[in-house]
Amino acid sequence: MPKDTSAPATGIGAATKRREDIRFLTGRGRYTDDINLRGQAHAHFLRSDVAHGRIRSIDTAAAEAMPGVIKVFTAADFASAGGLPCGWQVTDRFGQPMQEPKHPILADGKVRHVGDPIACVVAETLDQARDAADAIVVDIEDLPAVIDMKAALAEGAPKVHDELTSNLCYDWGFVEENKAAVEQAFRDAAHVVSLDLVNNRLVANPMEPRVAVGDYDFATDMHTLYTTSQNPHVIRLLMGAFVLGIPEHRLRVVAPDVGGGFGSKIYHYAEEAFCTAAAKALRRPVKWTSTRSEAFISDAHGRDHLTRIELALDADHMFTALRTETYANMGAYLSTFAPCIPTWLHGTLMAGNYRTPLIYVNVKAVFTNTVPVDAYRGAGRPEATFQIERLVDKAARELGADPVELRRKNFITEFPYQTPVAVVYDTGNYHATMDKLLEISDRAGFEARAMESQARGKLRGFGIAHYIEACGIAPSNLVGQLGARAGLYESATVRVNATGGIVVMTGSHSHGQGHETTFAQVVADMIGIDAGQVEIVHGDTANTPMGMGTYGSRSLAVGGSALVKAAGKVIAKAKKIAAHLLEAAEGDIELKDGTFSVAGTDRTVDWGAVCLAAYVPHNYPLADLEPGLEETAFYDPANFTFPSGAYACEVEVDPETGAVEILAFSAADDFGNIVNPMIVEGQVQGGLAQGIGQALMEHCVYDETGQLLTGSYMDYAMPRAEDLPLFRVDHSCITPCTHNPLGVKGCGEAGAIGSPPAVVNAVLDALNRGGHAVSHIDMPLSPARVWAAINA
Amino acid sequence: MQSFDFVRPSSVAEAVAALGAEDAQPLSGGQTLLPSMKQRLAAPAVLVSLSGIAEMQGLRREGDSLVIGGATTHATVARAARTDFPALAELAGNIGDPAVRNRGTIGGSLANNDPSACYPAAALATGATIVTDRRQIAADDFFQGLFTTALEEGEIVTAVRLPIPQRANYQKFIQPASRFALVGVFVASYAGGVRVAVTGASGDGVFRWTEAEAALSDRFAADAVTGLTVEAEGMIGDLHGTPAYRANLVRVLTGRAVAAAG
Amino acid sequence: MTKVTLTVNGKAVSREVEQRTLLVQLLRDDPASGGLGLTGTHVGCDTSQCGACTVHVDGMAVKSCTMLAVEAEGAAVTTIEGMANADGSLSPLQQAFQDHHGLQCGFCTPGMVMTAAALLAENPTPSESAVRYYLEGNICRCTGYHGIVKAIMAASGQDMPAMAAE
Structure with a gap:
């Protein structure tokens, strides 16, 4: 069935509409909370309302006697289970492994943050479970809580984990060997610019709260967990091998439609292990659905760094050295990938887009009595970018240089480029993205617009930032040396059916990214058939090859490459079959628009006939070739991909109230080749909204006793439609990635990485133009903070 | 939320009688009360719905005042007060969001007296009279601090009379x-x-x-x-x-x- | 338990519910446990902020997580499952969401569509700022609202000047 060339293009580069939209728009998506198994019971967790305390006793007798209650679980029920594992071991400056505390499913002996689960009631209905939880009597001896990171490291500070020597998880130096040379460069510098800053603690807040449904089949000894996960295979591996001792062939993990993740659904959570174990213990399915309030005290948080950064420049304003000291909050326990975020996903990005020859990064990771902190959209890279791009802007102001020209002067221009922080940028063209940015943001017209604002009593500002990102963390043998306890490849199976239709089983997971559409575009394009003939299956360990899931902007670069590799194997085999059918040499067979032909002749056989021959091998080279047409590939990248871009934000500040309005936001990104421009733009727009949210609104705040002050949408502010403009997004600057077959780079996190410094730089530009000499304001730049800075 | 009994009277008199029950509480639009109950911050034994009481609905002009039934939604005020009292209509049209405005009521807002709510400012600035099932209370006497009003146990705000400013x-x-x-x-x-x-x-x-x-x-x-x-x-x-x-x-x-x- | 009788997506239904049952629970709960199994309406928060649970009650947008099922006695409720054309194809508003990439993860989408439909019923040709204003009670974490605003404008038959500049 040759492709209908009159139909709209569906291959690589086409802005194909998303097929998954149909079910979401008609209310027929299938999210985890939509799953109700026969005989299902409901779980409700009793969570700690104090940040730190010793559990003296838990009396569940009254609760167990309540109507509908099946069982009340406590830590004693999980004595034989392992703790929730950490997937990355960081080695400190002195060659020692990080301190790694145990993380029980239910609090054992101590509670360490507000929200730490103490007990779980399983009842016939959710209301009954909640009613009974109120009847559990817990006697907790309050202990002093440590919330502030520097206080947590002070001599004699209360310890979050009694068995550790201190609250310091690790003290990491990178590159330790550069430290002396960096210090010398600062002594030799013509100018030194420094900045103390906060990367504000955030909560990812995908709109779908987490859900877990555990099921167990006694007849087959098979466990099934339905869960809101970005990586079901990783959950199966971690939970099966480390927590519950279930071999993988007895455990199936399904992540159906997932309503956003942004990192928070990467990790293995206690509730997943609980529901899986409880289903077996109670011989019936057990379901837990998080409320939003519960999500705030149980989903891993993001960011939360305190940093001092310094830049050395020579007399010509060339950067000569950079050094930083960062305190990174780990929270009360190590979430699955927490230790690598402030280290390998942060320190390695500290060169930014600049030819700074010497860099030293120090990171102290600290335990506190707060919810665990892990990756959130960008993960380490927004923290790096924010530091660099704020500092470069500050340098420009202090030196009287144009912020664009200071950046341009120091841009890396030759690729591949070996940074002093271990990574090699394969491609990029930072002048091109900056040029494009200045064009689409109309920087030239800014002064006139600023005058117009001034006439209305408002302060207008223009801020820019340039970013570099590292996506698709790899290769596995390298990350293994860096402490990863997992591989970072991806997988795909391409199964061709007898009549030519294709099912692709991918190890990537879509929770908004649109893989069902874009992955089909890739395969269809390679074969030359309509994308409608390709179906994408993901999210179920029972029918997809072992894959690492979706995070870190890796799906197309890594998962897509696995897909290309598997489809390539299929095409190679199909060509052999076609050669047989056409009685020609394999090397002479060409595939175009779904038709195989013998080069230089008019002899052809179409895709469908070849597929049929593979499964009905009557006329088939059985001696040389197996029947069937199905291939699996695993792809382990040679390097990260390095998308980059230039962002500009234009704001208006109301000096009387401190209110900041975003008038325009422009993004010029280099994502390499583009498979579906509509989806790429959507990813950028969504990232921008979250980055603008971080810059202006979002802040997760604890009081000094460890109570969460922003525990609901009444106090944790996220952008609404009114808070944002239409975005100007451009991705026409293309330097293809040199080491993956599609030449693609990640695009999912860019918006959240590049935008916070652009927003803050814009607000500071507005204030300084208005005669207010303000050098820095910590995020979020709430009206109150901006007003206070103006009136300081 | 915790379980409760639910009654939906059709007159103020029936509602007042129903509110005589122990731990009874009126439910107007529920846009504050229901979230509080979900969080188990409130747990009334009986909820007396005011949504079925026709006499508490709607707006009418009385001389230089606008009289608004206690169970009138913000959306209704935003629409119906536009001519007589545009500033009040605008205030009502800015409370919460469209869905909240379709349920939340002026009586509920005044009785709750959230320190950040909009309606109390309008009532106090206009010197409004809060009309209840048993008396009339001047706005200056009605608001008595955070979430505190002059209302007695079981007393319902049936209407508000707002003098229309120039x-x-x-x-x-x-x-x-x-x-x-x-x-x-x-x-x-x-x-x-x-x-x-x-x-x-x-x-x-x-x-x-x-x-x-x-x-x-x-x-x-x-x-x-x-x-x-x-x-x-x-x-x-x-x-x-x-x-x-x-x-x-x-x-x-x-x-x-x-x-x-x- | 109380019996509640209402119309949902044009169909008369009657169920025994607890007094504390929220409208969204009645809609979403499994038929085996007394619900209607209409899982298109979602719950994204517990403070009546996010709007994922928005449905129409007697033609008005309402947050079904902040309304008791017993309060819907006699009401006509429309959910996302009732928004497609009679033949099951996407309505023009739904189609505009697909055309303009107005959704990613899809979780907030039912509420967005219900709110947008209520807006267009009130104001068939809203300005961009009117659209943004009306969406105040619906949070989307994926799209930055860009595609949503475009979709609603397009569904109202309007071009946006800014769209041409992209």
């Missing part, structure tokens, strides 16, 4: 998460003088800014309040704004309300 405007500066008022200022100008009521700012709830009232009664112009100072002491300080910031907003928003009132 000029009025409400300025709301939103708290970015809840979308309640971080500070809201209602300025109402009458033949007899100007009244200014402030919500969101004070630790004691809605209040009248009498210095501004005096200045504006003397001269109704935005710059009449520029020179006044608002004491930060007693203002709410939280993660959305310090007392000093709120005090500043009170002054700025009052000036803007005056300018917008024309």
Whole structure:
């Protein structure tokens, strides 16, 4: 069935509409909370309302006697289970492994943050479970809580984990060997610019709260967990091998439609292990659905760094050295990938887009009595970018240089480029993205617009930032040396059916990214058939090859490459079959628009006939070739991909109230080749909204006793439609990635990485133009903070 | 939420009788009460719905006043008060969001007296009369601090009578998460003088800014309040704004309300 | 338990519910446990902020997580499952969401569509700022609202000047 060339293009580069939209728009998506198994019971967790305390006793007798209650679980029920594992071991400056505390499913002996689960009631209905939880009597001896990171490291500070020597998880130096040379460069510098800053603690807040449904089949000894996960295979591996001792062939993990993740659904959570174990213990399915309030005290948080950064420049304003000291909050326990975020996903990005020859990064990771902190959209890279791009802007102001020209002067221009922080940028063209940015943001017209604002009593500002990102963390043998306890490849199976239709089983997971559409575009394009003939299956360990899931902007670069590799194997085999059918040499067979032909002749056989021959091998080279047409590939990248871009934000500040309005936001990104421009733009727009949210609104705040002050949408502010403009997004600057077959780079996190410094730089530009000499304001730049800075 | 009994009377008299039960509480639009019950911060034994009481619905003009039934939704006020009292219509159209405005009611808002709610500012600035099942209460006597009013146990706000000002405007500066008022200022100008009521700012709830009232009664112009100072002491300080910031907003928003009132 | 009778997506239904049952629970719960199994309406928060649960009650947008099922006695409720054309194809508003990439993860989408439909019923040709204003009670974490605003404008038959500049 040759492709209908009159139909709209569906291959690589086409802005194909998303097929998954149909079910979401008609209310027929299938999210985890939509799953109700026969005989299902409901779980409700009793969570700690104090940040730190010793559990003296838990009396569940009254609760167990309540109507509908099946069982009340406590830590004693999980004595034989392992703790929730950490997937990355960081080695400190002195060659020692990080301190790694145990993380029980239910609090054992101590509670360490507000929200730490103490007990779980399983009842016939959710209301009954909640009613009974109120009847559990817990006697907790309050202990002093440590919330502030520097206080947590002070001599004699209360310890979050009694068995550790201190609250310091690790003290990491990178590159330790550069430290002396960096210090010398600062002594030799013509100018030194420094900045103390906060990367504000955030909560990812995908709109779908987490859900877990555990099921167990006694007849087959098979466990099934339905869960809101970005990586079901990783959950199966971690939970099966480390927590519950279930071999993988007895455990199936399904992540159906997932309503956003942004990192928070990467990790293995206690509730997943609980529901899986409880289903077996109670011989019936057990379901837990998080409320939003519960999500705030149980989903891993993001960011939360305190940093001092310094830049050395020579007399010509060339950067000569950079050094930083960062305190990174780990929270009360190590979430699955927490230790690598402030280290390998942060320190390695500290060169930014600049030819700074010497860099030293120090990171102290600290335990506190707060919810665990892990990756959130960008993960380490927004923290790096924010530091660099704020500092470069500050340098420009202090030196009287144009912020664009200071950046341009120091841009890396030759690729591949070996940074002093271990990574090699394969491609990029930072002048091109900056040029494009200045064009689409109309920087030239800014002064006139600023005058117009001034006439209305408002302060207008223009801020820019340039970013570099590292996506698709790899290769596995390298990350293994860096402490990863997992591989970072991806997988795909391409199964061709007898009549030519294709099912692709991918190890990537879509929770908004649109893989069902874009992955089909890739395969269809390679074969030359309509994308409608390709179906994408993901999210179920029972029918997809072992894959690492979706995070870190890796799906197309890594998962897509696995897909290309598997489809390539299929095409190679199909060509052999076609050669047989056409009685020609394999090397002479060409595939175009779904038709195989013998080069230089008019002899052809179409895709469908070849597929049929593979499964009905009557006329088939059985001696040389197996029947069937199905291939699996695993792809382990040679390097990260390095998308980059230039962002500009234009704001208006109301000096009387401190209110900041975003008038325009422009993004010029280099994502390499583009498979579906509509989806790429959507990813950028969504990232921008979250980055603008971080810059202006979002802040997760604890009081000094460890109570969460922003525990609901009444106090944790996220952008609404009114808070944002239409975005100007451009991705026409293309330097293809040199080491993956599609030449693609990640695009999912860019918006959240590049935008916070652009927003803050814009607000500071507005204030300084208005005669207010303000050098820095910590995020979020709430009206109150901006007003206070103006009136300081 | 915890379980409760539910009754839906069709008259005020029946509602009052039903509210005589132990731990009974009226349910109007439920936009505050139901979330509180979900969080188990409130657990009434009996909920008496006011949504089926026809006599508590709607708006009517009575001389120089607008009388609004206690169970009238914000959306209805936003639509129906547009001609008679545009500043009030605008205030109502800015409460919460469209779905909240379709359920939330003026009586519920006044009875709850959330320190950041909008309606208390309008009621206080207009010198409104709160009509209950048993008496009439002047707004100046009605609001008695955070979530506290002159209402007795089981007493229902059946209507509100708001004298229509010659000029009025409400300025709301939103708290970015809840979308309640971080500070809201209602300025109402009458033949007899100007009244200014402030919500969101004070630790004691809605209040009248009498210095501004005096200045504006003397001269109704935005710059009449520029020179006044608002004491930060007693203002709410939280993660959305310090007392000093709120005090500043009170002054700025009052000036803007005056300018917008024309 | 109380019996509640209402119309959902044009169909008369009657169920025994607890007094504390929220409208969204009645809609979403499994038929085996007394619900209607209409899982298109979602719950994204517990403070009546996010709007994922928005449905129409007697033609008005309402947050079904902040309304008791017993309060819907006699009401006509429309959910996302009732928004497609009679033949099951996407309505023009739904189609506009697909055309303009107005959704990613899809979780907030039912509420967005219900709110947008209520807006267009009130105001058939809203300005961009009117659209943004009306969406105040619906949070999307994926799209930055860009595609949503475009979709609603397009569904109202309007071009946006800014769209041409992209």
